[in-house]
Amino acid sequence: MLELENFCFTLEKDEELINLVDRVSLRIPSGHFTAIVGPSGCGKTTLLNTIAGLNPMSEGSIAWRGQDLEEHGDIEPADIGYVPQFSIAYDALTVDESIEIATKLKVKTYGHEDLDKRIDKVLEDTGLTQIADRPVKVLSGGQKRRLSLAMELVTSPQLLLCDEVTSGLDPRSEHDIVRRLHELSRQDGRVVLSVTHSLAHLDLYDSIIVLHEGKLVYHGPPDRLNHYFSVEDTDSIYPKLAKQNAEKWRLSWLKHREAFYQKMAKKRRELLDTGELKVPPHLLKLEDPEAHHELTSEINHGQASEPLEVDHTSETREEPKPPRGKRRRKRSKVPAAHVIEEDQHDTSPDDQQEELDLVETPNLVSQFFTLLERRIKIFSRDRGQLILQAAILLCFPCLVALFSAQGNEPLLQYPDVIDQSSTETIRKLTIISENRLSIGSTVSGIIMFQVVLLALMGSNNAAREIAGERQILEKEKFGGVSPIAYLASKLVFLTCMVLIQSLWMAFFVQFFWPFPGAEVGGGFSQHLIMLTMANAAITSICLGISSLMKTSEQASLLSIYLVGFQLPLSGAVLALPDLVAAITRPFISAYWAWAGSIDSLANRYQAAAKAVTETSLNFDNAFCMQVLGIQIIVGIIAAFIGIKRDQWTH
Numbered sequence: 001m002l003e004l005e006n007f008c009f010t011l012e013k014d015e016e017l018i019n020l021v022d023r024v025s026l027r028i029p030s031g032h033f034t035a036i037v038g039p040s041g042c043g044k045t046t047l048l049n050t051i052a053g054l055n056p057m058s059e060g061s062i063a064w065r066g067q068d069l070e071e072h073g074d075i076e077p078a079d080i081g082y083v084p085q086f087s088i089a090y091d092a093l094t095v096d097e098s099i100e101i102a103t104k105l106k107v108k109t110y111g112h113e114d115l116d117k118r119i120d121k122v123l124e125d126t127g128l129t130q131i132a133d134r135p136v137k138v139l140s141g142g143q144k145r146r147l148s149l150a151m152e153l154v155t156s157p158q159l160l161l162c163d164e165v166t167s168g169l170d171p172r173s174e175h176d177i178v179r180r181l182h183e184l185s186r187q188d189g190r191v192v193l194s195v196t197h198s199l200a201h202l203d204l205y206d207s208i209i210v211l212h213e214g215k216l217v218y219h220g221p222p223d224r225l226n227h228y229f230s231v232e233d234t235d236s237i238y239p240k241l242a243k244q245n246a247e248k249w250r251l252s253w254l255k256h257r258e259a260f261y262q263k264m265a266k267k268r269r270e271l272l273d274t275g276e277l278k279v280p281p282h283l284l285k286l287e288d289p290e291a292h293h294e295l296t297s298e299i300n301h302g303q304a305s306e307p308l309e310v311d312h313t314s315e316t317r318e319e320p321k322p323p324r325g326k327r328r329r330k331r332s333k334v335p336a337a338h339v340i341e342e343d344q345h346d347t348s349p350d351d352q353q354e355e356l357d358l359v360e361t362p363n364l365v366s367q368f369f370t371l372l373e374r375r376i377k378i379f380s381r382d383r384g385q386l387i388l389q390a391a392i393l394l395c396f397p398c399l400v401a402l403f404s405a406q407g408n409e410p411l412l413q414y415p416d417v418i419d420q421s422s423t424e425t426i427r428k429l430t431i432i433s434e435n436r437l438s439i440g441s442t443v444s445g446i447i448m449f450q451v452v453l454l455a456l457m458g459s460n461n462a463a464r465e466i467a468g469e470r471q472i473l474e475k476e477k478f479g480g481v482s483p484i485a486y487l488a489s490k491l492v493f494l495t496c497m498v499l500i501q502s503l504w505m506a507f508f509v510q511f512f513w514p515f516p517g518a519e520v521g522g523g524f525s526q527h528l529i530m531l532t533m534a535n536a537a538i539t540s541i542c543l544g545i546s547s548l549m550k551t552s553e554q555a556s557l558l559s560i561y562l563v564g565f566q567l568p569l570s571g572a573v574l575a576l577p578d579l580v581a582a583i584t585r586p587f588i589s590a591y592w593a594w595a596g597s598i599d600s601l602a603n604r605y606q607a608a609a610k611a612v613t614e615t616s617l618n619f620d621n622a623f624c625m626q627v628l629g630i631q632i633i634v635g636i637i638a639a640f641i642g643i644k645r646d647q648w649t650h
């Protein structure tokens with residue numbers, strides 16, 4: 001049983017409070033299939049999100065199976081399924097794989113057999129068995145919606161919320177889905193709430209909820225709908241709604257509601273008696289009318305007779321009453337536009353709640369491996385991404401290697417004794433000085449070029465990594481996926497990318513231009529570490545950007561700017577004014593990797609490189625490594641904050 005009482009979701013707009021969901025009170029018993037209809041923008045999705053706990057409720061109360069959710073905490077993720085308007089499956093995976101991954105993320109399974117059995121059951125319930133091997137990208141609209149539904153059914157949720165799962169479908173697919181939802185509501189006393197803009201197939205629902213400007217204006221049997229609104233056909237209901245103030249519609253409904261509820265209860269008893277509807281006994285016990293209190297005093301108890309004539313002008317007294325207990329469910333800081341008085345309200349006692357047969361959520365490690373497996377699968381099947389990565393991997397080091405000939409020229413040394421008077425000596429000194437200038441700038445340039453290209457790869461690795469799948473992430477967090485497991489899967493995947501790119505870049509260039517390493521310690525291995533850390537730092541920061549930004553376009557743009565500024569702000573091309581350098585330098589990964597690598601050069605080369613740059617390069621590589629390490633950690637922390645933060649949009 002789902003009970004809402006004066007349920008509100010309020011937003012502050014231009015210093016004005018607006019109730020997007022306005023004092024909705026309703027009661028939906030188990031084993032019940034309800035449609036939520038209403039004109040576009042009337043608050044259907046908002047109501048669903050608020051019930052799911054994605055929007056903070058502002059006032060009122062919500063109870064599930066007799067337990068107030070504010071006191072007892074939200075419905076368990078495994079017990080609630082929410083099929084959103086957007087697709088929650090990856091195009092690169094097959095139907096079977098999508099359901100398998102959804103199961104592995106949300107259900108602790110016991111061996112392959114258990115997993116297969118669960119997948120087969122869901123495939124069957126949603127009629128996807130025949131097309132289990134097909135990739136998601138070739139599915140029709142109707143099949144995709146059924147897949148989204150299947151992915152929500154893996155935990156066998158008792159409360160199933162669906163948002164416009166039939167919109168844009170042909171009439172046959174639409175009928176097919178509505179029929180399946182109807183069947184799902186007949187299993188294990190499940191409550192199914194389906195938002196729809198379509199007024200077709202209403203007879204398959206047990207009840208219809210009509211919303212108008214965020215207010216509930218009807219909740220009753222489908223066959224009484226036209227009669228209640230005094231219209232010939234269902235399509236005329238929306239135009240009729242517009243003819244009267246929404247609040248008046250709401251008040252009219254309150255007057256007649258209990259009679260309709262009694263009618264629905266009678267129908268339900270008939271269905272239970274004939275065995276058409278089967279509800280587990282412990283749920284029926286919870287809903288025992290003897291134990292049940294009246295929902296609200298707004299109802300006119302005396303009106304048991306059927307309300308044939310609707311009085312749309314009468315006013316009824318307002319008095320909602322939420323209990324104020326331990327608040328575990330999110331509650332909005334915005335008070336409802338309508339101020340509500342308090343009163344007592346008894347929730348069913350805990351002892352009435354039977355032990356729930358809920359599936360267990362898998363642990364963090366298991367979720368991590370599932371997410372990593374999915375990431376690798378998606379990557380390996382994305383041909384465009386593979387070609388791009390391969391092209392970058394091959395071409396970028398080649399670009400650097402083009403300069404190797406110049407870099408391999410011998411570095412001339414100044415003679416120990418200089419005879420200033422000899423013109424021959426002056427000529428030699430000029431040659432040596434030109435040679436040192438040329439080698440110094442080539443060495444410094446090759447290192448900076450490597451660093452900047454790796455920075456570019458880093459931003460390409462991570463800029464879209466989270467922002468590109470934000471909606472799915474939000475959906476999965478809602479379903480019980482741990483942000484830590486998600487972040488860890490990204491970090492392991494990206495670490496592999498960074499290592500492949502950096503090692504390949506370093507060794508490829510090394511083959512053409514052996515790094516003129518320090519006489520003692522350091523040398524190529526230090527250079528390798530600097531290159532890897534530069535790539536890792538940019539990858540990590542871009543991952544942070546990707547998780548903090550709202551859209552993948554914003555994340556890509558910001559990441560491109562970040563890389564674009566690396567070269568000019570590193571000071572490798574033009575020396576920066578001291579103040580600017582001091583402010584920007586901590587953020588420029590390229591500078592630290594460059595300075596660290598220069599410090600790993602043999603002394604002669606180091607001197608030649610430092611002679612051609614006006615930028616201070618006097619940091620030892622251990623310090624540079626620390627700065628890059630801090631950048632990596634900051635990026636990871638930003639990524640974690642972004643992943644954890646709710647960014648649910650509909």
Ligand SMILES: Nc1ncnc2c1ncn2[C@@H]1O[C@H](COP(=O)(O)OP(=O)(O)O)[C@@H](O)[C@H]1O
Nearest residue numbers: 011020038039040041042043044045046047650
């Ligand atoms: N987060 C929000 N901020 C501002 N307005 C919102 C927000 N969410 C919903 N709305 C507004 O609330 C109204 C109801 O939206 P919605 O629930 O999506 O309608 P429906 O699903 O019935 O078409 C719309 O006018 C919408 O613009």
Ligand SMILES: [Mg+2]
Nearest residue numbers: 044045046164
């Ligand atoms: Mg909507």
